[in-house]
Amino acid sequence: MASIFTVHEASGYEQLMGRWSERLALPFIDFAGLAEGEKILDVGCGTGSLTFALARHAGLSEIGAIDFSPVFVAAANRRNTDSRITIRQADACDLPFENGRFDRAMALLVLHFVPEAGKAVAEMRRVVRPGGVVAAVVWDHLGGMSGMRMMIDTVAALSEGGRQLRNRYCFQPMMRPGEMKRTFVEQGLADVTETELMIRMDYRNFDDYWAPIAAGEGPLGKYMTTLDKGEHARMTAAVRDAYEAGQPDGPRSFANVAWACRGVAP
Template sequence: MTSASSTFVANDADAYEKLMGRWSRQLALPFLDFVGSADGERVLDVGCGTGHLAFAVTRRTGAGEVRGIDLAEPYIAHARRHNQDPRIVFEVGDACALPYPDRHFDRVLSLLVLHFVPDTGKAIAEMRRVAKPGAVVGAAVWDARGGFVSNRMFFDTAAAVDPSGRERRASSYTRPMTRPGELAKAWREAGLKSVAETSLAIRMEFASFADYWTPFEGRDGPVAEYLSTLDPEQRARLREAVESAYLDGEADGPRSYAALAWAVKGQAPA
């Protein structure tokens, strides 16, 4: 499932949890350290996926209300099933047309979403619109080209094995908001004040090659979308090459890869 407001293929929430949810759960913590949090706030999580940032906000603070919104109905359904906090409400909706009044939220946040929004400027303008004067507006996206090791390993291997893999790698590493300084520039152009940008780091821990590869065989995300275009022989050849890169001269088993994300925050003007 994709739309005009998102290029991310979203179908299966359980598959997404293995593919990306486990990492967004980790990244939410340093992201909140950067953008801040406070008791009693009304917080919006734009592109909430399966809800990990929203859950992290309520675990960390006495937030008054947290809204999570995402285009993917399966992800919202999953988040609702796992929500036990009455302060959190999950809704299906579009980051480029947020269904909230102007100047409504004390903090407007977005984690690992904006690089999949074709009209990024519209989404950022909506985030600013619903933010109260002085509210923090913040976002983070993967540093796909320079700091996303596990993803880079797949696409660099695909580019070497399959001609169409080169095109997929190029599109993956030229998504909006993923280059140094892009987020901060977009925040300033949107009229946000006191803009600051940083880099956040986590480590992606895999138990085995199967733990690394299996999420790609689902129906969610750009890798699965690409694999669906290959015939069985091409898929088998690519899997073998990626496995060789994962093993890297050692027996199958745990691997730990660094993952960096760009993060930005600014204040909505008075």
């Protein structure tokens, strides 16, 4: 499995998405549920947003975490001071654990970056005990990411490459309503439930909003690095205009919706 997410550096990812992943982790944990003494697997841990949110629950006995990116694994390990946590590099479609090893397997903002997302769900089911829970959450890029859509739609309106990027961005795996639920059912999970989770992304100013993209983070950031200096400046000015919307630069807040799904291993 090759992830389709572009990893430039861990600190840039934190500014682009990691801080919002931490915010989304809290309602996701509430949705997935936890119980005293459980062993939890975080599939696609990134820099540790879900891993360390789980660690705040003292009653958990073990937290395993894997990610495909060695950059993310190294960053998460640097943060780790909890003996219950083990973080390693691994493939979500080929998890290095025996059957039934965990009570719950959770994936925060991961499945839409896995080309074989159904296989990843099957692996999560495999490593969870009978009666255990598999849960995942992905952004609704098409209809639920107002701040991100604003920057991507602006670039799409100004360039063919941006338009193609926007079309890919809006329809990644697991992002259509009911798609995760169907996949969970197809992989043999029972009592499958899908719902929406919402957080807000709050920015101090335009630089806080745009800096990780300007530095080359994420798919849009990678596209921006292909532009010449003039085109880069033109796109940046247009996105700034959209962000400011005729008002002075300063704080802005955007609502963001994610699809969450859970099921029980038979």
